Amino acid sequence: MSLGIFLLKLRSGMSNQLLATIFGISKSSLCRAVKSVRTALMKSFVPHHLGLQHTTREEIIENHTRPLAQELFGDLTNKKAIAVLDGTYIYIQKSNNFQFQRKSYSLHKGRPLVKPMVVTSTDGYFLTVLGPYLARNNDATILNHMLHTNAEDLKGWFHEDDVFIVDRGFRDSVEMLEELGIRAEMPRLMSKGQKQMTTLDANASRLVTKIRWVVEAANARIKRWKYLAHVLPTNQVPFIGDYVRIVCALSNRYCKPLSTGSEDDDMALACKMRYLSTKVNSLKTFVEENCLDKKSVKWEVATDSLEFPNISEDDIRNLTCGVYQLKLCPSYIQEYLEGDVDILVHSEFHGLIRVKLQSRHVSSRQYLLWIQFSESKITAWYCRCRAGARVVGVCSHVAAVIWFLAVGRHNREAISSIQDWSEFVTDAAVIDESEDSDDSEVEE
Structure with a gap:
C-alpha cells in the first residue's frame, strides 16, 4: 500500500491531505509511507536502472x-x-x-x-x-x-x-x-x-x-x-x-x-540525409540571380487548375525527413486561407510558384518562399526563414504549401478542424466602431 501511495502521489500530483483521505490513514502516516518508499527505491531500485x-x-x-x-x-x-x-x-x-x-x-x-x-x-x-x-x-x-x-x-x-x-x-x-x-x-x-x-x-x-x-x-x-x-x-x-x-x-x-x-529505415534515411547535407540550394541561387523576390518580376495568381504533382503525405514526409513539419501544415494553411495572400506562378519559368506565409511566432513577420516542381515530383525549394535554405528536409513553411497543393485543397476538412478560440476571449485592443458612434450620439 505504501508503494501505491507513493506512485499515485508522483503520477497524479495529489496533495497529502487528499491522499490521506482516499486511503483512510492519517496525514502523518502517509508522509512516513512516502519517505520510506522513496528511501527504499533509491537504495534498491534506482541503482539497477539508472546511472x-x-x-x-x-x-x-x-x-x-x-x-x-x-x-x-x-x-x-x-x-x-x-x-x-x-x-x-x-x-x-x-x-x-x-x-x-x-x-x-x-x-x-x-x-x-x-x-x-x-x-x-x-x-x-x-x-x-x-x-x-x-x-x-x-x-x-x-x-x-x-x-x-x-x-x-x-x-x-x-x-x-x-x-x-x-x-x-x-x-x-x-x-x-x-x-x-x-x-x-x-x-x-x-x-x-x-x-x-x-x-x-x-x-x-x-x-x-x-x-x-x-x-x-x-x-x-x-x-x-x-x-x-x-x-x-x-x-x-x-x-x-x-x-x-x-x-x-x-x-x-x-x-x-x-x-x-527499424534498422533498415534508419539506415536508408541516414544515407539520404548525409548525401543531401553536402548539397547546395540551387533554387536559392536561381532566385537571387534572377531577382525573383522583386516586385517588378511578373507573377500571376494561380488558378484552381494548377497542375501540381500528385504526391501523398508519405511522400511529403520523405521530403521533410520527419513528422514535425507535417503536423504544422494545417495550422499554417488555415491562416493562409483566411488572409489576403495568393499562390503566384511565374509567367516565364514553368513549374515555379511563390507564396508569402505569415510567421507563427511574430505578427509583423512574413516569409517569402519558392517551390519548383515537375509533373511528378518536387525538385527544389527555398524559403527566406532562418533555416529555409536547407536541402536536408524542408522548413515548415515550404512543407505547408506543398501539403496544401497536394493534399489539403482536396480535403478541406483537414484544415477546418483547427479551432479558433479567439471568439471566446475579449480583445481589449479592438473597439467596435458602431459602439463608438452610438456613444457619440448619446453625448450630442
Whole structure:
C-alpha cells in the first residue's frame, strides 16, 4: 500500500491531505509511507536502472543507440557512444531565505526553479540524471562542473571520439569537450547581423535536431508524473533529485523506447540525409540571380487548375525527413486561407510558384518562399526563414504549401478542424466602431 501511495502521489500530483483521505490513514502516516518508499527505491531500485554504472558502455552502444545516429555522427565499424544532454526545469515556491531565493530565481523563466541535467541515449533511454542545480547555472556551466568533478566517472565511461548531442546553450562547453576528445554536435550559430543560415549550416543543424529531439521527449516523459510538473514547496527541494531519478528509473524499466524505428529505415534515411547535407540550394541561387523576390518580376495568381504533382503525405514526409513539419501544415494553411495572400506562378519559368506565409511566432513577420516542381515530383525549394535554405528536409513553411497543393485543397476538412478560440476571449485592443458612434450620439 505504501508503494501505491507513493506512485499515485508522483503520477497524479495529489496533495497529502487528499491522499490521506482516499486511503483512510492519517496525514502523518502517509508522509512516513512516502519517505520510506522513496528511501527504499533509491537504495534498491534506482541503482539497477539508472546511472552510468548501472549498465555497461557496450550495452548502451548495441541496444540503445539508433543506427541513424551512428551513421550521421558515429562510425558503424567502430561504434561510438552517443549521448544527448539537456537540462529540465522543476519549479519551486519562493523561499523565505532570501539568499537561496536569489540563487534559485531564473531570469529566463521569471520564477524560482532548480535544474536537473538529463543525459539520454539516442533512443530516449535515461543514462543518468545529475543535480538538481541552481537556476543561475546555465547548461554550459553545469556540464563544465560535471566534467571538472568527473561526476559518476564521466571521463572514464565516455571515450575519445564519443559524441555529445547538445543545443546552443552548451556552446561554452565545446572547448572543454574537445580537450577531452569528445566531439560536440549542436545546431549552428548565426553571426551578428546574419538573417539566415547558409545552406551548409542549415543542413548540419537539421542533422543535429533529427537526433536531439529524444531528450526533449524524455523531459516531457518526466513531467507526465504530475507531481514534478507542479510548483513544489521549498521543503521538498532536498528530495527533488530523488523523485526525478526514481521516475527516470521507472521509465527505463517499464516504458518502451521513445524511438522504435527499424534498422533498415534508419539506415536508408541516414544515407539520404548525409548525401543531401553536402548539397547546395540551387533554387536559392536561381532566385537571387534572377531577382525573383522583386516586385517588378511578373507573377500571376494561380488558378484552381494548377497542375501540381500528385504526391501523398508519405511522400511529403520523405521530403521533410520527419513528422514535425507535417503536423504544422494545417495550422499554417488555415491562416493562409483566411488572409489576403495568393499562390503566384511565374509567367516565364514553368513549374515555379511563390507564396508569402505569415510567421507563427511574430505578427509583423512574413516569409517569402519558392517551390519548383515537375509533373511528378518536387525538385527544389527555398524559403527566406532562418533555416529555409536547407536541402536536408524542408522548413515548415515550404512543407505547408506543398501539403496544401497536394493534399489539403482536396480535403478541406483537414484544415477546418483547427479551432479558433479567439471568439471566446475579449480583445481589449479592438473597439467596435458602431459602439463608438452610438456613444457619440448619446453625448450630442
